[in-house]
Amino acid sequence: MAVQSWEKYLEKNKPAPAPVTTNGKPKKQKGAFREWGDAILFAVVAATLIRWATFEAYTIPTPSMEHSLLVGDYLFVSKLHYGPRTPQTPLQVPLTHQTIWGTNIKSYSEAIQLTSHRLPGFSSVKNNDVVVFNVPTEAEHPADLRTNYIKRCIGIPGDVLSIVNGQVAVNGKPAKNYPEMQSSYFLQVPQYTDDIIGDFKKYGVVNYDDTEAGMPFGGVHPTYGPGYQVNMTPAAVAFFKQQPYVKGVIDLKTPAGQPEPGQQVFPNNPDAPYSQPLANPPFPTWNKDNYGPLQIPKKGQTVQLTPQNTPLYQKIILRYEHNEGMVLDVNGTITQNGQPLKSYTFKQDYYFMMGDNRHNSLDSRFWGFVPEDHIVGKAVLIWLSVDPHASFLHKIRWNRLFNLVD
Numbered sequence: 001m002a003v004q005s006w007e008k009y010l011e012k013n014k015p016a017p018a019p020v021t022t023n024g025k026p027k028k029q030k031g032a033f034r035e036w037g038d039a040i041l042f043a044v045v046a047a048t049l050i051r052w053a054t055f056e057a058y059t060i061p062t063p064s065m066e067h068s069l070l071v072g073d074y075l076f077v078s079k080l081h082y083g084p085r086t087p088q089t090p091l092q093v094p095l096t097h098q099t100i101w102g103t104n105i106k107s108y109s110e111a112i113q114l115t116s117h118r119l120p121g122f123s124s125v126k127n128n129d130v131v132v133f134n135v136p137t138e139a140e141h142p143a144d145l146r147t148n149y150i151k152r153c154i155g156i157p158g159d160v161l162s163i164v165n166g167q168v169a170v171n172g173k174p175a176k177n178y179p180e181m182q183s184s185y186f187l188q189v190p191q192y193t194d195d196i197i198g199d200f201k202k203y204g205v206v207n208y209d210d211t212e213a214g215m216p217f218g219g220v221h222p223t224y225g226p227g228y229q230v231n232m233t234p235a236a237v238a239f240f241k242q243q244p245y246v247k248g249v250i251d252l253k254t255p256a257g258q259p260e261p262g263q264q265v266f267p268n269n270p271d272a273p274y275s276q277p278l279a280n281p282p283f284p285t286w287n288k289d290n291y292g293p294l295q296i297p298k299k300g301q302t303v304q305l306t307p308q309n310t311p312l313y314q315k316i317i318l319r320y321e322h323n324e325g326m327v328l329d330v331n332g333t334i335t336q337n338g339q340p341l342k343s344y345t346f347k348q349d350y351y352f353m354m355g356d357n358r359h360n361s362l363d364s365r366f367w368g369f370v371p372e373d374h375i376v377g378k379a380v381l382i383w384l385s386v387d388p389h390a391s392f393l394h395k396i397r398w399n400r401l402f403n404l405v406d
Contacts, residue, residue, distance in 0.1 A: 048094045053084045053119075056377065058132060058148065063208055064355035064362070065150060067180035067233055069130070071208060073400065074384040075150075077132045081378040083121030088114055088144040098145055108145060116144060116373050125351060128176055129153045130379040130405050133353065136320065137273060137367045143374055150379060151363050155296045155352035162292035163365075166253050166358065178406070182231040184359035187240055188247035189227045192218065195245060196228075203236035206389070214389035224250050231360055252359065253289040260287040266368040267311035273367075278332075282308045288358070288365050297350040297369060304343050310334060312368075313344060320371045321347045348372045379405040 060073040069075075089108050093100055096107035125131060131153050134146035141147075155161040159170050166183060168175040189196065200206070200215060207216045207230075216228045229252070232240070240246050254260060259268075259281075265288060266272065268281035286292070297316060303309065310332060317334055318326055325337045334341045350369035355361025364370065385400035 044094050051095065052079070052087075054078075054080055057383070058150070058379075060150065063206070063231070063360055064357050065130070065152070066182055066206075066231070066357045066360075067204055068152075068178055068356040069150070069379075069382075069405070070204075070385060070387075070397070070400070072386040072388050072397070073382050074386070075379050075405065076381045076383055077377040078380045079121075079377045081122050081380075082125060082375055083119045085144065085373065085376075086114070086117045086119070088116040089142045090114060092145075098141060098147075108142070110142060113142060118373070125153055125156060125375060125378075127153060127156055127159070127170060131351070131353065132376040132379060133351075133370050134374040134376060135367075136315070136370055136374055139274065139319065143371075146374070148376060149353070151353035151355050151361070153351050154354045154364075157296055157298035157349040157351070158301070159352070160293050160295050161352055162294070163288075163290060165256065166289045168354070178356060179235065180233055180356065182233055182357040182360070184229065184231050184252040185237060186221055186224050186250040186252060187228045187230060188224050188250065189218070189245055190225065190247055191245070193245045195243075199240070199243065200230075203232065203239060205230050205232055205236060208388075212389075224248070231357055254287040256287075256290040257285045258287060259284060263366060265291060265365050269366075270311035270314055270368070278311065282311055291365055294352075296352050297346045299346055299349045299372075302343055302345040305334065305341055307332065315368060316346065316350070316371075317341070317344055320373075351375070381405065 055076050055078055058075045058077050060069050060071055060075070063071050089110065089112075091110075091112055092108040098107060099105055100107045129152070130150065132148055132150050134143055135149045136143075136146070138146040154168055154175060155170055160172070162169045167177075197215060205216060206214045208214060210217065216230045218226065218228050220226050221229070225247075227247075237249055241249050263269070263272075264277040264281060265286050268283060268286065269275060269277040294312075297303075297313070303313065305313065314328055314334060317323055318328060323336075326341065327335055329335050334344075349372040351372070352364045353370050354363045354365065382400050382403045382405060385397035386395055387397055
């Protein structure tokens with residue numbers, strides 16, 4: 001067995017010299033807490049940059065896009081498609097939106113507000129894209145921190161949009177109807193049967209107000225008698241029309257020429273939810289199913305302002321495009337430095353968004369145009385889907401995992 005002298009052992013195992021700085025003094029080694037702190041800081045910075053510039057995860061909390069997107073779907077939203085926005089509100093706790101996690105404490109300060117710019121992207125917003133955007137109605141938050149909505153882009157800048165008996169037309173041509181789109185109906189069911197519960201589940205007819213089972217509530221309609229008011233796809237409508245326990249299926253579209261019951265559409269209530277419907281609405285017969293024609297504003301386009309069309313553009317002029325010296329007077333006229341504004345040129349593009357669940361979606365029909373600087377990104381992939389009403393073993397909707405968003 002080989003042996004080694006004590007002197008050679010010490011020479012071989014002597015400690016490495018401490019690193020020195022440029023002034024010759026030994027450099028202090030990082031402690032464990034410092035190492036962890038650096039790692040966490042790097043992870044937060046990396047996650048913030050990825051979230052801002054590439055992809056961000058979102059969940060679907062409401063049924064406004066059913067059945068194209070379901071409550072409990074988890075999405076990846078691409079910032080690369082339309083280009084990421086530079087922050088408007090830079091003083092913000094990283095990886096938060098409006099509040100600090102688990103509290104009602106604001107996670108940002110408006111002490112510094114910057115002009116937002118958009119970096120180049122792969123494409124522009126196109127008709128029928130499913131888009132995440134900051135809802136423009138929230139005047140209480142900066143634009144980049146308003147609540148995120150997800151809808152389908154029905155109209156892009158310059159398009160002329162109209163809706164006739166629920167059918168959307170863009171530039172005079174019928175828009176695409178997706179098979180999973182829903183509308184509201186009343187099922188006339190004179191006598192309850194257990195079969196209807198199974199059929200509701202089979203066709204995904206749900207009511208999210210019923211937090212336990214998610215089933216529609218039965219009741220007596222003043223005109224149509226006993227039954228269920230439900231939102232259904234065309235396939236579900238065709239099925240229930242054939243069932244012996246269903247007396248009739250009533251389409252609940254608002255008829256042409258009848259004002260929208262309960263809530264006036266845009267621009268008859270031009271600053272919803274911050275205003276009341278106008279006493280003399282400019283388009284009194286518009287409703288959610290019969291709407292327009294309406295041209296969507298385009299950057300560089302100039303419009304002549306009249307008493308009738310001013311409600312269409314007042315939020316653009318007074319809020320979205322940050323004009324100085326412009327106000328809305330008591331007569332409903334926009335003035336600039338005390339003088340009536342007779343024309344206006346748009347500074348950015350605008351979009352018209354609608355939910356696929358056409359009778360259960362608060363969208364552009366009610367609050368108007370979405371500015372380009374409110375666009376967040378394009379929904380591209382469902383990476384997880386959780387059924388809020390299913391049992392534990394059936395919670396995951398396996399057939400929806402990794403589906404592309406259409």
